[in-house]
Amino acid sequence: MTGSNHPSAGGDAAADPLGPIKLLIAWAVVGIPAAWGVWQVVLKSLALFR
Amino acid sequence: MAALALLDRERTIARPGFNRWLVPPAALAIHLCIGQAYAFSVFKIPMTTLLGIAAPVAGDWPQGTIAHLFQVAIAFLGISAAVFGAWLERVGPRRAMLTSAVCFSGGFLVGALGIWLHQFWIAVLGYGVLGGIGLGLGYISPVSTLIKWFPDKPGMATGLAIMGFGGGAMIASPLSVALMAHFKTATSMGVAQAWVAMGVIYFVFMMFGTFTVRLPAVGWAPRGFSPASVSGRMITTANVTVNSATMTPQFWLLWIMLCVNVTAGIGIIEQASPMIQEMFSGKVTAVAAGGFVGLLSLANMSGRFLWSSLSDVIGRRATYATFFLVGPALYLAIPVTGKAGSVPLFVLSCAIIITMYGGGFATIPAYLRDLFGTMHVGAIHGRLLTAWSAAGILGPLLVNTIRQHEIDQGIAKADAYALSMHLMAGLLLVGLISNFLVRPVDTRHHYVRDGAHSGMGAPLQEGSA
Structure with missing residues (x-):
């Protein structure tokens, strides 16, 4: 996922050992509120099918 | 001063x-915040009783006045995206995102002061002007960065961010x-306090x-x-500066495409609740609406992510051709579903149309990248967003004016949407023709540095072509 043709320019030549954890946290920071918002809308949308 | 150096473009390399997959959440953090603009309507009723609390009293702001806050914010979104795009390309995404956060959050704080003092002009200055500038800067700031990180799937990458706005x-x-x-x-509706809290929450989130x-x-x-591997007849490896881009027919063809797609979509979104209740009177309640x-x-x-990702596979032109071919058929189907009394078919038609409305927004940055290269794509995108501002006025105006005209002519409310839906279908056909006319940008518009045409991703200065 991090691959690069130019290791000195930002690739996985020196892959960050904390990379997967950082990635998980970053996606959780945006994913949890987004999922909560979507869930609220899904609940509201159900009124259409009742 | 040393802290400000953290914002420099060079410090952002x-x-x-x-891991490049850290960039989409960074972009989403901005777009999920500024997407708040679409939820402004939840404040409209509470803000009409800021003085009277239980009911409006003399001096309370009417709903029509409060609506100006949103309108000013959207106007400044378009203006700031167009004006500050070139600056963004020069200073990089971090400084632009911070400025966006300061403006957007500051807009809430100044707006809260306006509510607290019950001075409408302060609220407009805060939420409308300052917040609107934050919206425009925030909307365009991650786009070119994402395109540079994901040259292999630019549609998916920008779709992810722009999905956040939705x-x-x-x-x-x-x-x-x-x-x-x-x-x-x-003694208080809690609006000013809520705006202060939102300003703080959004600032922290945008700092992430x-x-x-x-x-x-x-x-x-x-x-x-x-x-x-991705270049082709419709995908360039050259670059075009923002000023040169706006002088090409391609830019204006895409402007028309975005404008008609948004006009048609807004026509549905703006009237969604009354439309379904009037077309299916007695079948659909206000709650169901x-x-x-x-x-x-x-x-x-979902359309923002799905269509833009699909565009990486089938191409930008084919994606827009789908919008402009399937869209008219669905718009023509809407009055038919009303006459047939089929709520599921009506809902399905509208939902597909709105996926294409969102898809149009999300696919346009990658289309711009294909035609003009990555160098100034954020700035070019910013200028193209003026089409959104135009459509924001045109769409509701068309649907409301035509509907009222039809009702004045004695046509039943349930049938009053047919003409505007037919008009929207016609507008999309204009988009189809525009899309068909898009050709690769003439090489005379390509940016040339040191006698050689620029390649993808070169960090060049605005106005140096």
């Missing part, structure tokens, strides 16, 4: 080992209601995006990727 309202709407309920007292975002180093490419509006929000958000 990713170190070896940086999803932002889904968070903001229940959050605003909860905050107002929390702060409401016998600001300090997570990174630019790839010059010449960086994903493993196994070469520009030649609220559910329909929610469903359209989901379609808008």
Whole structure:
């Protein structure tokens, strides 16, 4: 996922050992509120099918 | 001063080992916040009783006045995206995101002061002007960065970010209601306090995006990727500056395409609740209509990701051709579903239309990248967003004017939408012709440096062509 043709320019030549954890946290920071918002809308949308 | 250096473009360049999949959440952090704009309507009723609390009294702002806050914010979104795009390309995404956060959050704080003092002009200056500038800067700031990190799938990458703008309202709407309920007292509607809280929450959230975002180093490419593998007749490896781009027919053809797609979509979104209730009178309640509006929000958000990702596979031109061919058929189907009394078919038609409305927004940055290269794509995107501002006025105006004209002519409310739906179908055909006319940009518009045409990703200065 991090691959690069130019290791000195930002690739996985020196892959960050904390990379997967950082990635998980970053996606959780945006994913949890987004999922909560979507869930609220899904609940509201159900009124259409009742 | 040393702290400000952290914002420099050079300090934003990713170190070896940086995972490019950290950039989409950074972009989402910005877009999920600024997407709040779509949820502004939740404040409209509470703001009409800021003085009277239980009911409006003399001096309370009417709904029509309050609507100006949103209109000014959207106008400044378009203006700031067009004006500050070139600056963004020069200073990089981090400084632009921070500025966006300061303006957007500051807009809430100044707006809250306006509400507290009950001075409408202060509220306009805050939420409308300052907040609107934050919206415009925030909307365009991650786009070119994402395109540079994902040259192999630019549609998917920008679709992810722009999907956040659609999803932002889904968070903001229940959050605003909860905050107002929390702060409401016998003497206050809790709006000003809610705005202060939202300003602080959004600032913190946007700081996550600001300090997570990174630019790839010059010449960086994903493993196994070469520009030649994605270039084709409609995908350039050259670059066009923002000023040159606006002088090409391609820019204006895309402007027309975005404008008609948004005009048609807004026509549905703006009238969604009354339309379904009037077309299916007795079958659909106000509560169910609220559910329909929610469903359209989901379609808008998901369409942004799905269509833009699909465009990486089938191409940008084919994606827009789908919008402009399937769209008219669906618009023509809407009055038929009303006459047939089929709520499921009506809902399905509208939902597909709204996926294409969102898809149009999300696919346009990648289309611009294909035609004009990556160098100034953020700035070019900013200028193209003036089409959104135009459509924001045109869409509701067309649907409301035609509907009222039809009703004045004695046509039943249930049938009063047919003409405007036919007009929207016609507008989309204009988009189809525009899309058909798009050709690769003439090489005379390509940016040339040191006698050689520029390659993808070169960090060049605005206005130096």
